[in-house]
Amino acid sequence: MLKRISSEKLPQAVGSYSPATEVGNLIFTSGQLPINGKTNKIDFPDSIEEQTKQSMDNVKYILEDNKSSLENIVKTTVYLKNIKDFASFDQVYKSYFTGSFPSRTAFEVGDLPMGALIEIEVVAQKIG
Ligand SMILES: C=C(N)C(=O)O
Numbered sequence: 001m002l003k004r005i006s007s008e009k010l011p012q013a014v015g016s017y018s019p020a021t022e023v024g025n026l027i028f029t030s031g032q033l034p035i036n037g038k039t040n041k042i043d044f045p046d047s048i049e050e051q052t053k054q055s056m057d058n059v060k061y062i063l064e065d066n067k068s069s070l071e072n073i074v075k076t077t078v079y080l081k082n083i084k085d086f087a088s089f090d091q092v093y094k095s096y097f098t099g100s101f102p103s104r105t106a107f108e109v110g111d112l113p114m115g116a117l118i119e120i121e122v123v124a125q126k127i128g
Pocket residue numbers: 014015016017030031032033113
């Protein structure tokens with residue numbers, strides 16, 4: 001049975017989607033835009049580093065509020081507005097992991113909602 005899940009720390013969805021869906025022992029997040037849940041906006045429109053932090057924090061909130069964690073990510077998909085941001089994004093991204101890294105695909109897209117520079121989605125395993 002599937003269940004729609006969320007976190008109180010997330011921003012409002014910008015469209016017709018649930019923040020995440022749980023099925024069995026897996027969590028599938030929607031793409032997390034770099035929107036701050038306190039301000040409901042992209043606080044740093046020109047900074048890939050800050051936007052990576054916010055998208056990763058939003059992923060983290062979903063997982064940690066639903067019996068999972070960043071360490072339990074199976075696969076990450078990263079959408080970048082500009083592939084030239086890859087190295088800067090990756091520097092911030094790797095700081096969120098202490099052991100091994102999840103599988104990942106990263107690629108450039110034409111555009112993202114709200115003028116974002118990045119959007120990150122994950123599939124993660126639940127703990128216990
Ligand atoms: C922001 C999204 N994840 C969406 O619009 O699908």
